[in-house]
Amino acid sequence: MKQRENFSSKLGIIVATAGSALGLGNIYRFPCEAGTNGGGAFLIVYLIIALLIGTPLMVSEFVIGRRARSNPIGAFRLLSGKKNVWPVVGYLGVLCAFLILAFYTTVAGWTLGYLGKSAANHFAGQDLGQIQLQFMNFTNHPWLPIVCQLIFLALTAFVVARGVKDGIERWSKILMPLLLVIMVVLCINSLTLSGAKEGLRFFFNPDFGKINGRVLISALGQAFFSLSIGMGALITYGSYIGKKDNMVSSAAGVVLADTLVAVLAGVIIFPAAFTFGIQPQAGASLAFTTLPMVFQQMTGGYFFCLIFFLLLVIATLTSTISLLEVIVAATTEEMKLSRPLAAILGAVDTALIGVLATLSFRDGSPLHIGGRTVFDLLDHMTASYFMPLGGLLIVLFVGWKMKRADVLDELTNGGTLKTGLRKAILFIIRYLAPVAIAVIFISQLVGK
Numbered sequence: 198m199k200q201r202e203n204f205s206s207k208l209g210i211i212v213a214t215a216g217s218a219l220g221l222g223n224i225y226r227f228p229c230e231a232g233t234n235g236g237g238a239f240l241i242v243y244l245i246i247a248l249l250i251g252t253p254l255m256v257s258e259f260v261i262g263r264r265a266r267s268n269p270i271g272a273f274r275l276l277s278g279k280k281n282v283w284p285v286v287g288y289l290g291v292l293c294a295f296l297i298l299a300f301y302t303t304v305a306g307w308t309l310g311y312l313g314k315s316a317a318n319h320f321a322g323q324d325l326g327q328i329q330l331q332f333m334n335f336t337n338h339p340w341l342p343i344v345c346q347l348i349f350l351a352l353t354a355f356v357v358a359r360g361v362k363d364g365i366e367r368w369s370k371i372l373m374p375l376l377l378v379i380m381v382v383l384c385i386n387s388l389t390l391s392g393a394k395e396g397l398r399f400f401f402n403p404d405f406g407k408i409n410g411r412v413l414i415s416a417l418g419q420a421f422f423s424l425s426i427g428m429g430a431l432i433t434y435g436s437y438i439g440k441k442d443n444m445v446s447s448a449a450g451v452v453l454a455d456t457l458v459a460v461l462a463g464v465i466i467f468p469a470a471f472t473f474g475i476q477p478q479a480g481a482s483l484a485f486t487t488l489p490m491v492f493q494q495m496t497g498g499y500f501f502c503l504i505f506f507l508l509l510v511i512a513t514l515t516s517t518i519s520l521l522e523v524i525v526a527a528t529t530e531e532m533k534l535s536r537p538l539a540a541i542l543g544a545v546d547t548a549l550i551g552v553l554a555t556l557s558f559r560d561g562s563p564l565h566i567g568g569r570t571v572f573d574l575l576d577h578m579t580a581s582y583f584m585p586l587g588g589l590l591i592v593l594f595v596g597w598k599m600k601r602a603d604v605l606d607e608l609t610n611g612g613t614l615k616t617g618l619r620k621a622i623l624f625i626i627r628y629l630a631p632v633a634i635a636v637i638f639i640s641q642l643v644g645k
């Protein structure tokens with residue numbers, strides 16, 4: 198077997214996995230979902246799922262990846278023995294990576310556009326109506342959002358073509374902590390706004406009566422999306438983890454950091470939304486109207502806005518890299534394409550559907566299927582169906598199909614680690630996670 202690249206250090210896995218996890222899922226999608234699903238009711242379900250199921254599922258992906266040292270398709274083939282249907286889970290993951298990347302780069306393009314707008318000081322002195330109009334005008338512009346999306350995809354392909362280690366580790370090491378620092382500053386600023394109390398009440402006060410099937414599946418999908426689990430990205434990254442790295446503590450660290458950033462995003466956005474009169478249910482435009490309003494009332498707003506969008510672009514890039522890496526690892530290993538060619542082909546294929554997603558966002562666009570825009574449809578299909586289903590199959594595979602001794606060997610690094618949590622994790626992988634995911638998934642199918 199040919200020598201595979203490894204992450205260089207323990208920090209390498211955490212940095213790369215956190216790079217994949219932190220992104221638009223936390224800062225754009227999380228507030229959007231929390232806002233449309235009842236605020237506090239959503240948050241509580243989200244936290245339970247992310248913390249309780251997120252870590253064991255992330256560990257399960259690492260176990261599969263490191264054990265097989267292969268892309269998701271090859272990994273299921275290798276670990277399940279001959280003539281088995283399990284590789285289908287790998288194919289599902291690669292397809293899912295492709296579909297996510299297509300609509301994710303629509304919003305990634307917006308972040309680039311907004312970075313340009315912040316550099317050009319487009320938000321200063323604007324009122325809410327004007328900021329909302331800027332979002333409308335930008336997303337409806339005949340070519341700008343598409344050009345931004347394509348630039349973003351090209352950047353992603355460039356990094357991925359150069360290889361995992363150089364590409365991914367280097368980007369995230371200093372910049373992710375910096376994003377955290379700036380978010381803490383924004384958080385403190387939001388707490389001083391006049392709508393802070395109302396915003397915090399909306400976000401933190403759960404109205405349990407609002408928890409229904411839709412809230413459950415939205416929270417499950419959001420947790421999976423935000424943690425990059427259920428579709429093979431972390432099987433792929435797991436395949437680059439060194440034999441001595443502690444996967445359980447790394448996964449737990451990433452889950453905590455990702456959850457913290459999502460909650461911080463909520464604390465930044467909801468108080469501000471209530472202060473400026475923006476509906477928490479605004480959906481896609483929520484982050485892109487609230488944040489510019491925040492910056493333009495802040496001392497040093499120009500500077501903070503610029504740095505924030507720059508860091509957001511980078512956080513988004515480390516996520517798109519992990520998505521394209523799934524496709525590239527699969528095609529280089531399964532179809533023997535060279536890495537640069539695989540990266541270019543992957544990006545071009547993604548662009549074909551991605552552009553439709555971007556165009557579907559325009560007012561009056563005919564690109565609707567079953568009452569949803571192509572953009573919404575891709576988002577909904579992946580987060581509400583593919584990822585929960587993938588996650589369910591992954592925990593079933595590790596819990597019931599893989600050899601128990603192999604799983605324990607991975608969890609303890611061949612018996613050298615005393616992972617006290619190992620029993621609890623195995624219990625969740627075998628029983629709790631499959632039942633919880635299945636119940637939520639089925640309740641969505643039945644309860645319309």
Ligand code: PHE
Binds near residue numbers: 297426516520
């Ligand atoms: N977790 C990323 C985010 O929150 C998105 C992502 C999903 C990345 C799935 C990789 C795989 O932005």
